[in-house]
Amino acid sequence: MFRVNRKLAFVVALSAALVMLFMMSSIAFAGSDTTKTICVDGYVINHRELAVNGTKTDPALYGEAVGANGTYSATVGSNGYFKFKSLPVADPNTKADAVAEGDWNFQMQLPQDWEGIAPAAENAGLAETGVTTLKEQKACYRIVFKVRRVFGVMVVKWEELGDGTVQPGEGWSITATPVKDPFLKPKTEKTDAGGRLGFTLTAGKWTLTETLKKGWKPITPSQVTIVLDQYAAAGAMDPVVFKNQEPVCKSQIEVQKVGYGTDADGKEVMLGPLAGWKVTVSRADGTMTPITKVTDGMGKAVFAGLPPGVYKVKETVQVGWEVKGDNPLTVIHRDCEKTPVQIDNMEVQGKLKISGRKLFKAWVPPYKGTVVGLPGWVITATLVGTDVETTTQTDALGNYVFPQAQLEQAGMAFAGASIKVCEADRDNWIHVTPECVTIKFPYPLPKDYAGAVANFTNQQDPPPGAAVSADTSVAGGCRVNMVVPKGQTLARIAAKYGSSVGALVRANGIRNPDLVYAGQALCVP
Numbered sequence: 001m002f003r004v005n006r007k008l009a010f011v012v013a014l015s016a017a018l019v020m021l022f023m024m025s026s027i028a029f030a031g032s033d034t035t036k037t038i039c040v041d042g043y044v045i046n047h048r049e050l051a052v053n054g055t056k057t058d059p060a061l062y063g064e065a066v067g068a069n070g071t072y073s074a075t076v077g078s079n080g081y082f083k084f085k086s087l088p089v090a091d092p093n094t095k096a097d098a099v100a101e102g103d104w105n106f107q108m109q110l111p112q113d114w115e116g117i118a119p120a121a122e123n124a125g126l127a128e129t130g131v132t133t134l135k136e137q138k139a140c141y142r143i144v145f146k147v148r149r150v151f152g153v154m155v156v157k158w159e160e161l162g163d164g165t166v167q168p169g170e171g172w173s174i175t176a177t178p179v180k181d182p183f184l185k186p187k188t189e190k191t192d193a194g195g196r197l198g199f200t201l202t203a204g205k206w207t208l209t210e211t212l213k214k215g216w217k218p219i220t221p222s223q224v225t226i227v228l229d230q231y232a233a234a235g236a237m238d239p240v241v242f243k244n245q246e247p248v249c250k251s252q253i254e255v256q257k258v259g260y261g262t263d264a265d266g267k268e269v270m271l272g273p274l275a276g277w278k279v280t281v282s283r284a285d286g287t288m289t290p291i292t293k294v295t296d297g298m299g300k301a302v303f304a305g306l307p308p309g310v311y312k313v314k315e316t317v318q319v320g321w322e323v324k325g326d327n328p329l330t331v332i333h334r335d336c337e338k339t340p341v342q343i344d345n346m347e348v349q350g351k352l353k354i355s356g357r358k359l360f361k362a363w364v365p366p367y368k369g370t371v372v373g374l375p376g377w378v379i380t381a382t383l384v385g386t387d388v389e390t391t392t393q394t395d396a397l398g399n400y401v402f403p404q405a406q407l408e409q410a411g412m413a414f415a416g417a418s419i420k421v422c423e424a425d426r427d428n429w430i431h432v433t434p435e436c437v438t439i440k441f442p443y444p445l446p447k448d449y450a451g452a453v454a455n456f457t458n459q460q461d462p463p464p465g466a467a468v469s470a471d472t473s474v475a476g477g478c479r480v481n482m483v484v485p486k487g488q489t490l491a492r493i494a495a496k497y498g499s500s501v502g503a504l505v506r507a508n509g510i511r512n513p514d515l516v517y518a519g520q521a522l523c524v525p
Helices: 002-032 404-410 490-497 501-508
Strands: 036-045 062-067 070-075 081-089 103-109 114-118 126-133 141-160 166-168 173-178 187-190 196-202 204-210 223-228 240-245 251-262 268-273 278-283 291-294 300-306 309-315 321-324 329-333 338-347 354-361 371-373 378-383 389-393 399-402 418-423 429-431 436-440 456-460 480-483 521-524
Touching (some): 036 103, 062 081, 070 081, 126 141, 141 204, 173 196, 204 240, 251 278, 291 300, 329 338, 354 378, 378 404, 490 501
Parallel strands (some): 036 141, 251 338, 354 456
Antiparallel strands (some): 062 070, 062 103, 103 126, 114 141, 141 196, 173 187, 173 204, 204 223, 251 268, 278 291, 278 309, 309 329, 321 338, 354 371, 354 399, 378 389, 418 436, 480 521
8 A cells, every 4th residue: 555655646746747847848938939910900992982892803802911921811801891810020129120020011902993092003903002010019900992993984976967977076075974972073075086085984873974066966865874883894895875966067267366476586486376366257248247256275266157258357456466467357258168267466565474382281280380382283274264274283392383485385475364373173172262363464564574473272171170160151240350460361360360261261252362461451250
């Protein structure tokens, strides 16, 4: 019995020693691994910020995390959700290359006809977030891939002639308008010489509408509705077809207005087509009421549907110009003809330009309380009364300029011209100053005239929690009646009284918020 107890005690002691040895070795082994892990998740959303069903695209969507420790994949679910559950990230206390092992680039290969919005990616391209250093934390890091499905929609325009034959319809305007989608804007294009045009449209419901030309009779509906399913199979679609019948043949006079100026060497130079000029056509025998039209952006005025006869073509000469040649001109016009008439004018004087700045007013630091120039912002100048326009962009400091050469090329550089200068309207930006300013070049033009100035200021949509003063209708009366002190601005007055520049502009009928003067009476709503 004593021997058995001694053997049993020995076995128990040996077993306890082995268990302790195993536990110590396990602790040592676990302590030697200093690698930590993190999780990263997120959603794939479309242009309307709705989740994209990653199982319905072809091929199915999946994300990749590419780092020093390898590449990890995560599928995108039907709710657009994806998750990298365990991505290695080194402990900076134990590894010299901790930063490299904590760097991750998240990417997603997009299917055919899908584009990346944020991060940006071309059709069927690779959307990449760029390398980001991630440190250990308990909660998952959250990222987003914003994408959109695009469709190439072809429109074909046919014209049916009087003899029943058809030909491609060139120069027809077709507008694609999104239906109940505030994230998209209408698009307008013109058909080419082959009667075709192409739209790149985002998934959703659209109406395609043709702009009818005078006298043309629609054979097919002038407006159609199409639904573009973002999960539809990739590939070409059937075209949308519009067909119209031409009006009865009549003759017309086509007036081309051309301007000339003088260069620095005193030589005459052709400026190009002149828009916005009044031209009147009347019959020499007085049997027709005179017709007056204004030249379009290409300097043309077309007088259609004229019966045969002898006509007088007369322009209304604008201030700062003189006629080169006869005014009026005599034109012998026959049936079903297009008679071209060119009228030339010489500019008397004018060295003109438009310049200004595009400014950004921030809500939060580091730019809060200051204004900074915004680069790359499109500014458009349009000759009032016509559709002729020209564009430029702001530079790195937010400055822009329409030099005289550019305005001359567009046909709007003349004394007395009224030009509407507009900044591009972008989503999620608020106009602090008016979106458009109309300037007028003086006549006669002083030699030291430096040009017109039009400045623009914007704010982004306020971030969550930002204090925004609500505008008060003028009908509600004035909280304060005041006189503008010397050196004061609308922005400072708005801040002082807890109002906004927009409210002051509307309450006082101010056209340009940058032009207030000392002694001006103001109503603060």
